[in-house]
Amino acid sequence: MAWLSLKVWLVGLSFLGCLYPLVDFSFSGETRGQKPNFVIILADDMGWGDLGANWAGTKDTANLDRMAAEGTRFVDFHAAASTCSPSRAALLTGRLGLRNGVTHNFAVTSVGGLPLNETTLAEVLRGAGYVTGMIGKWHLGHHGSHHPNFRGFDYYFGVPYSHDMGCTDTPGYNHPPCPACPRGDRPSRNLERDCYSDLALPLYENLNIVEQPVNLSALAQKYAEKATQFIQQASTSGRPFLLYVGLAHMHVPLAGTPPSAGPRGQRLYSAGLREMDHLVGRIKDTVDLVGKNNTFLWFTGDNGPWAQKCELAGSVGPFTGSWQARRGGSPAKQTTWEGGHRVPALAYWPGRVPVNVTSAALLSVLDIFPTVLALAGAPLPQGRRFDGLDVSQVLFGRAQTGHRVLFHPNSGAAGEDGALQTVRLEQYKAFYVTVLSPLNSAGQRC
DSSP: OHHHHHHHHHHHHHHTTOOGGGSOOOOOSSOTTSSOEEEEEEESSOOGGGSTTTOTTOOSOHHHHHHHHTSEEESSEEOSSSSHHHHHHHHHHSSOHHHHSOOSOOOTTOOOOSOTTSOOHHHHHHHTTOEEEEEEOOOSOOSGGGSGGGTTOSEEEEOSSOTTSSBOSSOOBOSSOOOOOOOTTOOOOOOSTTOOOSSBOOEEETTEEEESSOOGGGHHHHHHHHHHHHHHHHHHHTOOEEEEEEOOTTSSSBOOOOOSSSOHHHHHHHHHHHHHHHHHHHHHHHHHHHOGGGEEEEEEESSOOOGGGGGGSOOOTTOOOHHHHHTTOOOSTTSSSHHHHBOOEEEEOTTTSOSSEEEOOOEEGGGHHHHHHHHHTOOOOSSOOOSOOOOHHHHTTSOSOOOSEEEEEOOSSSSSTTOEEEEEETTEEEESOOOOOOOOTTSSOO
């Protein structure tokens, strides 16, 4: 009982935002090695064509391309929604927004978040003996019990929503550009309706704000350091671990320094891709160093590129949505056109996931929840329906097919948020609604 009290006290300290080493890595019960570790990396607004292994025109993802060669690449993999919060909620619950209640993005002013009666992947794994950490963008509620520390994560370090939802002293590159935070008594300059100039962007460690405003140019380095520290400490503790990394890349504002050659917008985006690729490479190198044969690394994206950001948006590859594009609309983020929800996806687990394989199985971000729980030997929460599948047989090369049917909800382009707008049946796709995308932030199309 004394040990239990000490454990609760240590976990409580970590929740209160105290020093990182106070996260409870203690272990009792099963022996090490019986359960796999999981690292889930979710890119933000990354296009299917931004991955070099997918699209020959991309030359900026050397580490990700190497991961594809050392694992399995999925070319028909889909986000569960084509905008931020609903996609992330689906990843952590295995359920579409119509079931889990998240059908639109949460705002800085939102007081709610992912409904508290939803059970997250982290909550289930923590109950199964895992130590759980989350680095990066959360965007599922940041007040009270909606904070990541109260949704199953022992440790959290990151920005609680998109990093364009607050001002910084180093605003980076956006379209249209946003000003830096106002200084002193100078009034805020909300020059553009999509700029947040009244609130400085916060960086949290557990429940404490450790930096405000965030230095965007140093954020990738901090995320890499915290992620590698978590993996190293968890690996030496004897406990299996879950690390969920919500990257800031490739969402605007872009913070990278562009190279000198090529058009400016393309240079900025390429620099951001390389920075993201380097960050992912550092995480993979740490996994290889301390837990290579017992760690499953899953890389994917939350939705397609934000086309309204023009030259600062990514590539949909061949999925240009010709019907939509011919009429001046966007086939990318917020839409149910293929470029809006078909995302890069890689699986890496030496000795378990086949090497240098390309899979055309129809899979979804929804599948992460049931698949990870199956691999961990943890049961699905009772009393609810799931939209994802356990696709471990596909991951291990023992099956070639995933979903037969996959639904794609409206994510802001038209109609009711979360309403099922498109259905995929094997190689066919039916649209219930076809509309042009909204204008870009400046009121014009690119």
